[in-house]
Amino acid sequence: MPSTVSGYRFVLRVPGAAAFFFTAAAGRAGIAMTGLGLVWLLHARTGSYGTAGLAAAGFALAEAVLGPQLARLVDRFGQTRVLPFSVAAHGIAIAGVVLSPVPAAIASAVCAGAAVPQLGALSAARWAHLLRERRADELPTAFSLESMANATAFLLGPVLVTALGAAGHATLASTIAAALVVGGGAALAAQRRTAPPLARERAHAERTLAQPAFVRLALLNLAIGLYFGTMGVSVSAFATEHGVPGAAAPIFAAAGLGGLVSGWLYGLRRHRAPAQLQLVVATAYLTATALLLPLAPAASWLGTAVVVTEAAVPPTLVLLNVLTEKAAPPAVLTQAFTWNNSLSMAGSAAAAFLAGRTVDGFGASTAFALAPVAGLVLLVLSVVHWRCTAPE
The missing domain is CATH 1.20.1250.20 (MFS general substrate transporter like domains)
Known part of the structure; x- marks a missing residue:
């Protein structure tokens, strides 16, 4: 790019x-x-x-x-x-x-x-x-x-x-x-x-929130929430299962710091590729790297895999905001951003529950399999959005 x-x-x-x-x-x-x-x-x-x-x-x-x-x-x-x-x-x-x-x-x-x-x-x-x-x-x-x-x-x-x-x-x-x-x-x-x-003409503007373009973006935010919820539960459960419960906090901290660096580097440059295509690339990277999570044999390996995977998250969130700004008129832009946040929270809550049940029944490594599934949902939705909004 x-x-x-x-x-x-x-x-x-x-x-x-x-x-x-x-x-x-x-x-x-x-x-x-x-x-x-x-x-x-x-x-x-x-x-x-x-x-x-x-x-x-x-x-x-x-x-x-x-x-x-x-x-x-x-x-x-x-x-x-x-x-x-x-x-x-x-x-x-x-x-x-x-x-x-x-x-x-x-x-x-x-x-x-x-x-x-x-x-x-x-x-x-x-x-x-x-x-x-x-x-x-x-x-x-x-x-x-x-x-x-x-x-x-x-x-x-x-x-x-x-x-x-x-x-x-x-x-x-x-x-x-x-x-x-x-x-x-x-x-x-x-x-x-x-x-x-x-802004004027609010009634017409609010109808855009039910249009396919914004609905796809809303579903993308729901899907990233699924990833967040999975990680929050699975990392803590993995550390506890391996006898190092204190390792969860450093892993989260390292992932957070890595995400800050990733977001900072992404924002330093003006990318000429369309935001829709950039989103496909970011979600493809997230999906591919998330496949490493269920394979981690120890907390140290998991920490590395989490940091590598989390690097995709800030650019993904930035691109979702950019695309939301394009899809929603100014008269309803605050609502659009807030709906994205609410749906991400809903996805996180649902995934946390599902991951918790999976940990109880099959262990933390199996629960981590939900992360690439969430990534795949993100990737599919990103490709659909790209194809639907690409110029003829």
Whole structure:
């Protein structure tokens, strides 16, 4: 794929870009901390992982189901109008978790998930607004920044929560997470200059979310979620089966760092090949390398295989965002990005359940076989999307 050098400093020099990007990134770190923070908080109060897991599951389910509806309000009324109410409701709900009796705390966790602002989608929509018309070729670089911010948040956020929770400061962990979400969301709402304007003809625009092009992209996000869910369960189970449960954390950390490097390198260049074709190449690589996972004989070998496979993930996520921006009109772009996130979460939850059952019945190595299956689904859908959108 011929390419020319781009660079992150060029997109961050767009007026207002650095301010909204780093603001949203801070808020996303809080979101990455919240679910695990609820587990630590409720377990510290009740001594029950079942109760803690119920609160965290309620939070995640509410976010996945109601997130697109919140995004619809954003597309209809604008980020600067909806965000203040969203972050205020989220902050109040987290306070309810901290201060309320257990049943009310679980209900508050659900409310917190329903109100959590979709800062990744809001930031991506701002990039699209700023770059779409005159600098569209820099969108992959901008979305690579988004991918790295998300990866960093989910790499460091849970580590901070775990450290505070293990030290007996679970309430402080949840408070820091809420402060980041509320502070980041409020600061983003105050940045009116870069907020996407309200678009007309919303009814027609919303119908595009049911068109085949977007449906294919939604299914691709569901499929990448299947991969995520498989890996989360299988790596931990493999390490435990081989008598080195502590190896799971370094493997995840190495995979996360490798993904950051991969995403950074991808975003450095402007790729001339169509995004649809690039997606086929990325998913083919993921599928091929995922075949190594069930064959790993030891944790050290698994770690190498996971790092090699995970290198395909950031470019894949960037390309899915690029293609979503092309498929969805500005009037519904926040919804489109949020639907992608919700479907990825749904796929991850389903795969985690299936992988867990497979581990129980057949072992972790067999569960890893689900990863190349998810990759194959991604590859098939990518090829179909490429063929359907290729010019005659």
